[in-house]
Amino acid sequence: MHPNAQLIERFYQAFQQLDGAAMAACYHPEVVFDDPVFIGLRGEEAGDMWKMLCARAKRFSLEFDEVRADEQGGSAHWVATYEFSKTGNMVVNDIRATFEFRDGKIVRHRDVFDLWRWSRQALGLKGVLLGWLPPVQASIRKQARASLEAYRRRA
Template sequence: MPHPNAELIRRFYQAFQRRDGDAMAACYAPSVRFRDPAFGELKGPAAGDMWRMLTSRAADLRLDFDQVWADDLHGGAQWVAHYTFSQTGRPVVNRIRASFEFENGLIVRHTDDFDLWRWARQALGAKGLLLGWAPPVQAAIRRQALKGLAAFQGKTARG
């Protein structure tokens, strides 16, 4: 029988496959800390809002996940997102390694690790290929991601 935290990870990614950001956010503890190369660190409600934003914009998202494992405190999975980057219309296949920490049946820490330069090459084309490795360009990608999240949060707060 799978560990309950492994089931939690499966529930999280199944919600992602359905583009259900609310169900994804429900897997997080209120004090969750999320980190990835594109957004940096997000805390608490901002992490759930990021998934709500991404799932609401994901017109052609296809998501696969596997290698799910968990114990009482830690877990992980690998997942692949296939989608069109809306700002450039370019196709992206992003391969991500996720790690999780759990408390009281919820995710308290979630880290997604992927190659931001590889992502930039796909999403941004020639600019990403030539400059996507550079810290200033990666910082600009993070600023743009956070700006999009802030706009989404402002829109939903006014909602």
């Protein structure tokens, strides 16, 4: 197995254990992270996002597979199941991840998932009816960013 594939496996094994610090340790200091909710996180922000999500996780489980990597890039598929804290609703989020590497660390990480599908599960009826609307998705991003900033101030 390529060392970068081992790095991806280490990252998700740490996530399975809700070890945000170990996840952050897989990132290069200049990492850039993007997903449909957290856009353009850089450096420590990206690691702090995982630390926050791990610290707040309830009824959490994670499965991952299809790990592939070479010298430059890699990918994986993962599914997280958890209770969304604001509503108590269970979410099953199916995610495709891509990675770029530098100096034995992850320097670019992009997760792709269906935000409307997520909002239907997490927000219930509001998500079903309105989760596809750009203003609602923008609100989800704004609230997530505010949560991350508050977490970083306390950390």
